Every structure is written in C-alpha cells, then in structure tokens.
Amino acid sequence: MVDSVKTLIEKWVRPEIRALRAYHVPSAQGMVKLDAMENPYRWPEDLLPGWYARLAGAEINRYPDPEAARLKARLRQVFSVPEGMGVTFGNGSDELIQLIIMALAGAGSKVLAPHPTFSMYQMISTFVGVGYVDVPLRADDFSLDRDAVLQAIHKEQPAVVFLSYPNNPTGNLFDNDAIRAVIEAAPGLVVIDEAYHAFAETSWLNEVATYPNLLVLRTVSKLGLAGLRLGWLCGDPAWLREIDKIRLPYNINVLTQATAEYALEHYAVLERQTAALRSERGALLRALDGFAGVRAFPSAANFILFRVPTGRAAEIFDGLKARGVLIKNMDPAAPMLRDCLRVTVGMPEENQRFLDALRAVI
Ligand SMILES: *Cc1c(COP(=O)(O)O)cnc(C)c1O
Numbered sequence: 035m036v037d038s039v040k041t042l043i044e045k046w047v048r049p050e051i052r053a054l055r056a057y058h059v060p061s062a063q064g065m066v067k068l069d070a071m072e073n074p075y076r077w078p079e080d081l082l083p084g085w086y087a088r089l090a091g092a093e094i095n096r097y098p099d100p101e102a103a104r105l106k107a108r109l110r111q112v113f114s115v116p117e118g119m120g121v122t123f124g125n126g127s128d129e130l131i132q133l134i135i136m137a138l139a140g141a142g143s144k145v146l147a148p149h150p151t152f153s154m155y156q157m158i159s160t161f162v163g164v165g166y167v168d169v170p171l172r173a174d175d176f177s178l179d180r181d182a183v184l185q186a187i188h189k190e191q192p193a194v195v196f197l198s199y200p201n202n203p204t205g206n207l208f209d210n211d212a213i214r215a216v217i218e219a220a221p222g223l224v225v226i227d228e229a230y231h232a233f234a235e236t237s238w239l240n241e242v243a244t245y246p247n248l249l250v251l252r253t254v255s256k257l258g259l260a261g262l263r264l265g266w267l268c269g270d271p272a273w274l275r276e277i278d279k280i281r282l283p284y285n286i287n288v289l290t291q292a293t294a295e296y297a298l299e300h301y302a303v304l305e306r307q308t309a310a311l312r313s314e315r316g317a318l319l320r321a322l323d324g325f326a327g328v329r330a331f332p333s334a335a336n337f338i339l340f341r342v343p344t345g346r347a348a349e350i351f352d353g354l355k356a357r358g359v360l361i362k363n364m365d366p367a368a369p370m371l372r373d374c375l376r377v378t379v380g381m382p383e384e385n386q387r388f389l390d391a392l393r394a395v396i
Pocket of ligand 1: 071125126127128129152198201202227229252253254255260263264265
C-alpha cells in the first residue's frame with residue numbers, strides 16, 4: 035500500500051518548506067490597484083502597431099536566443115552599462131536573487147540584509163536552506179544603522195549582503211557613505227537592488243567597475259513592464275559567468291525578448307511616464323501629510339509608506355478596500371512598521387480616489 039499524499043508530504047517535503055505560507059497575491063478585480071508598485075500607464079496607441087509587428091515576426095516555434103544578445107546590446111546602450119562590465123538576464127529580478135543565493139550558498143554561509151526590506155531575500159534564503167541575518171534599520175527614519183551593520187558583517191561573515199536602494203517598503207535611499215563602508219567591510223558579495231531606479235535618479239551602476247565585490251540588480255518591472263518578467267544583473271563578467279552556470283537555459287522567452295527590445299527602442303515613452311509619476315509622488319506625499327494623525331515618509335520610489343493613528347492600520351486598509359482601493363497593509367510585516375500602510379503612486383485620478391476614500395475612512 036502506498037502512503038496517502040498527506041503522509042508522503044510529511045515524510046518527504048523539507049520541514050522549512052512545509053512551514054512556509056505561499057506568497058499571497060490578493061485579487062484586485064475591479065479595484066483601483068495601488069498595491070504592487072506597477073506603472074499604471076499603458077503604451078500610447080501609436081506604439082502598438084510596431085509592437086504587434088515584432089510579435090508577429092517572433093519565431094515562437096524556436097527556442098529563444100539563450101544570451102538575448104540583441105536585447106542586451108540595446109539595454110547596454112539605453113542604461114549606459116559601464117565598459118567591460120557584464121549583464122545577465124533573469125525572469126524577473128526575483129530569479130536573479132535566487133541565482134545569486136544558490137550560487138553562493140553552501141554549508142554555513144549566510145545572507146545578510148537590513149530589516150525591514152524586500153521579503154524575497156529572506157524567502158529565497160529559506161527556500162535554498164541558507165542562513166539569513168537581518169539587521170534592524172533605525173526605527174525613526176529607516177536609515178541604515180551603519181555601526182550595527184558593520185558589526186553584523188564582522189560577526190556573521192555573510193556570503194551576500196543585499197541592499198535595496200531605495201528600500202522597499204520604506205522608500206528611502208540609504209546613505210552613500212554607509213553603503214560604501216558596507217561594501218568595503220563585506221567579505222563576500224554586495225548586491226545593490228535598484229528596482230526603483232527610474233524613480234530615484236541616482237545609482238551605483240558606475241561603481242561596479244570600482245569594487246570587485248559589487249553587483250547591481252535592476253528590473254524593468256517598476257519601470258512599466260511588470261508583465262514581461264525581466265530583470266538584469268550587472269557587474270564583473272567573471273561573477274556573471276559563475277551565476278550563468280546555474281541559470282536555466284532559455285529563461286527569457288521569445289516574446290519577452292522581442293517586447294523588451296521594442297520598449298527600449300522607445301525608452302523616452304517610459305521616461306515620460308516615470309517622470310509624471312515622480313511629480314505625482316510629490317503631490318501625494320503633501321496630500322497625505324495634510325491628514326491629521328497621518329505621517330508620510332519621504333520616498334525616492336514609486337510608492338509611499340505612511341503611518342496612521344495607533345491601532346487603526348487594518349481597519350483603514352479594509353475601509354479603503356471596501357471603497358474599491360487596494361493598497362498594502364505593512365503593519366503585520368515588522369514591529370518597526372506598526373500602523374504603517376504602503377500606497378503605490380498611480381495616475382492622478384487613481385490617487386484622488388485613494389485620498390477621497392482615505393478621508394472617508396479616517
Ligand atoms: C519589486 C521588487 C523586485 C522584484 O522585481 P521583479 O523584477 O518583478 O522580480 C526586486 N527587488 C525589489 C526591492 C523590489 O521591490
């Protein structure tokens with residue numbers, strides 16, 4: 035007799051995996067969707083025929099170019115990738131985080147990151163079975179606690195340090211001198227995750243040629259192409275050759291390659307959209323700060339973290355949802371984020387609907 039599925043799972047699935055809860059994506063059907071840092075703007079009509087022609091020409095009966103060479107050449111030019119530095123693509127930057135951790139993980143090795151930060155660093159460390167060390171940010175302004183991080187690096191000797199720049203979910207940029215100190219103290223790799231680069235207008239990309247232990251991670255998701263799943267990692271080609279060994283062949287499909295190439299040929303369109311969102315961010319921040327009892331934290335990303343009166347985060351989140359506006363309740367994520375909610379910057383009319391709903395709830 036073969037055991038039941040339940041018995042088999044208990045016997046064979048790793049306990050740390052059984053203890054996980056699957057990454058939950060709430061339904062946003064019919065809602066003003068301000069929960070996932072997407073760019074709300076679609077492409078202008080006049081861009082569509084050219085895109086359709088590219089897709090029609092794509093050879094979906096063939097495997098994709100494993101190196102995505104044409105896309106890579108275009109991307110190097112658009113983002114001014116430093117001379118001599120390499121680029122590797124991932125199916126979203128999430129996949130690259132996974133590849134980095136898999137490549138460096140081994141007996142006793144650890145991943146280190148500030149806390150709170152992007153949840154995937156910890157989740158993927160758990161999937162892969164590598165130790166994860168988090169170092170609290172300063173509770174008042176979410177800045178990097180330089181001494182605490184340096185001390186933890188010294189003690190834990192992490193294989194990889196992840197720094198989200200700007201940091202998700204707090205929205206701030208860490209101090210450049212503190213980052214430099216981290217890079218200089220780290221015994222292994224430091225990955226600066228610039229998922230929100232388009233909104234921050236500052237970058238460490240040019241420094242990858244300076245520091246042998248620095249890689250910069252980017253994605254086109256927050257830029258306006260979240261549906262494509264395309265991330266890229268930049269740094270010394272020798273690092274990327276190692277990481278490339280565990281990348282599954284053909285991880286970037288034919289349609290993504292064709293579409294991303296086309297999008298980057300029209301990068302000015304995306305730049306106009308992200309510039310509009312940056313200016314909306316300022317308006318939204320001022321409006322939020324105008325609410326009695328609300329504190330909005332400054333942001334260099336396309337979202338804003340804000341604190342509501344004590345004990346009311348869940349109620350306000352639910353009230354917004356009942357009024358058709360989906361944001362994210364960060365209160366359960368970390369004690370430091372108590373009473374905090376996170377809203378993505380949307381189109382002016384979406385932001386207005388959010389503010390109207392917030393006024394009604396609060
Ligand atoms: C959203 C996000 C990512 C994931 O990007 P994908 O390319 O969509 O996988 C990575 N890092 C940070 C900090 C993010 O906020």
